[in-house]
Amino acid sequence: MKHDHEHYLSQTAKDLQPSGIRKFFDLAASMKDVISLGVGEPDFITPWSIREAAILSLEQGFTSYTANAGLLELREEISFYLSGRFGVQYDPKSQIIVTIGASQAIDLAFRAILNQGDEVLIVEPAFVSYAPLVAIAGGTPVAVATSPANGFKVTPEQIEAAITGKTKAILLCSPNNPTGSTLTKDELIEITEIIRKHDLIVVSDEIYCELTYDEAFTSVAAIEGMYERTILINGFSKGFAMTGWRLGFLAAPKEFVAVMLKIHQYTTMCAPNMLQHGAIEALRNTYHEVESMRNSYRRRRNYVVQTLNQIGLNCHTPGGAFYVFPSIRSTGLSSEQFAEELLMQEKVAVVPGHVFGESGEGYIRCSYAASMDQLQEALKRIRRFIESKGVIASSPSEKVKIR
Template sequence: MKHELGHYLSQTAKELQPSGIRKFFDLAASMEGVISLGVGEPDFTTPWSIREATILSLEQGYTSYTANAGLLELREEITNYLNTRFGVQYNPKNQVIVTIGASQGIDLAFRAILNQGDEVLIVEPAFVSYGPLVAIAGGTPVPVSTSPENGFKVTPEQIEAAITPKTKAILLCSPNNPTGSMLTKKDLIEIAKVIRKHDLLVVSDEIYAELSYDEEFCSVPALEGMYERTILINGFSKGFAMTGWRLGFLAGPEELVSVMLKIHQYTTMCAPHMLQHGAIEALRNTYDEVIAMRNSYRRRRNYVVQTLNQMGLDCHMPGGAFYVFPSIRATGLSSEQFAEELLMQEKVAVVPGHVFGESGEGYIRCSYATSMSQLQEALKRIQRFIESKGVQAKPQPQKVEVE
């Protein structure tokens, strides 16, 4: 007789929903001939010098624990990088933690700052893990919806309207996953006024900072009055093509970082030693390759956005990351119906927009972090699919910049 174990589980854990991204990724992986535009992962292999440095560290026997916060040498490189690239200064000894990806950094931040019932504003559409991580830490996620009319950018007025006496923090992700929208320095200065007025903390997910195409990226703690109230999250996955390495970092005021370090000590101990040597090499010697990857993504972005608009799917021009977020409302299908039928009929995997929050309904997320030939074939299939739903192409005269 089967013993029922559900009553042993925490209510919070039971109520968590599986990732909507993984659902379609796993389904696509089980089918032959599928082109996946689903998972946000660079199609580039990690630069060779990073891999070589890691192999060498293994050969030299660097297989022990490191300091809980990570190798001091790596933390020094991280602080040099943040200062040089974004104009923010941190003490590598007590203001930086090397994490298991940026995701662990976000988890540590929420666990460190939230009490039961504290509210965190989350700008939606938003990456699928944000709300669940707030809930796991005992907080309450409060969505703040954006729209394509404003390029999916949140406004100071929207933030002001969502704040209650229980609001403790806001999570900002710019460039954004899934929309690709990017908050400019001017945008952030106005948002920062509201944040300071209400004495909020900011968890700033800057994992896509290196993938900013049209304007200079602005790091939140670099703004006046924001350094002391911001937990900066970043990492190596996207800009350095190191997703599987699971290496990230967080930086912030010592008083906050010291508490996050205690949680990190008990839950993780430290990031893998040999991989940290690879990250040192990444920060020291591979920036030319980061630039080359960024330029390739930019060309693909231009091609994909114009092609989607020409075929009849309205799509704003994202300022960063490697996603487009076109409207599929012209087809009359829901986001989930569109993604399922497209996968079954044309073998193209995309992510339905509703998994990123209610304001994502009516949209799909497509990653253009794949080869131009794959993108061209995928877009042909998408056009064939939407034509079968009665959507008419809208020829436009602009030239498309391709690789």
């Protein structure tokens, strides 16, 4: 007798939608000569000294489990890093957990704080995993839409209007994925006044903290009155070019961490030992390379934004991360149609904006974490594509300065 396997599955899990980012990445990977601006991954190889430290740890036999929370030596380095860079103090023994990427840290945070039906405000456009992780933890994601009129930045008024009696937390991601919008210290202060007023918890995804271009990064936890209600999420993937290492961390009041650590113990045990040794080296000795990568991204950002605006796709200047989020409404296409037709016609992969929430419709996400040669060629192809749709672009002879 044939089993009805659907009958056995969790309804919550069945209701989850596959990642829209992966859909286009997998399609692009199956085609030849595609330039991918789709996946949010540095084009830099992990700095050699980090790789060397991991190799050395293997040669020395560091292949066992570590403490559930991670190597104390690494947690101490994380503590020094957060204190020295952002002015927030965390006890490495009781307030920090090393995780399998920042994604696991976000998952732990939601599982630890949410009861069935608790609402979490998610500022959109937003990274595709936030709402599903809230749902998996039993919560209800509530979108707070932003727009280019305000540089895709959420306002205190928008947050307050979305709060109900069931609101438990808000997830903030600054610099933002996919828009690159970055909240200033003054903007954060205004937002956190509303958060404190309504006694909310903040899950602060700060994975792009090393990739800000116009002013210094401010951690939510460093704002007066926010330390005790913030779960700080960070990691090594973006700033240190360590995406495949899958190493992240969280820092929070010890009462939060104690509960998250129990979940971590039962679901993961610990992050890989040898990779943690690489992360120690990253924090101790590679900041000059992080700065060099940041300067390269800034140069690419300036070029891509200027060129997109020149060819007829309105694009705000992002303050951080390595994404631009231009409007494609002038083409008359939906974001899905634009991405599919661009891929098939010109072999350039971008991500349709609607996968980041309803407010992302009419936009595409392009990562500029690609070589300048690839970016220049990709933008030539995009120009050719939008001209084929009747959008008038500036003269191809106009030169865009790279600075």
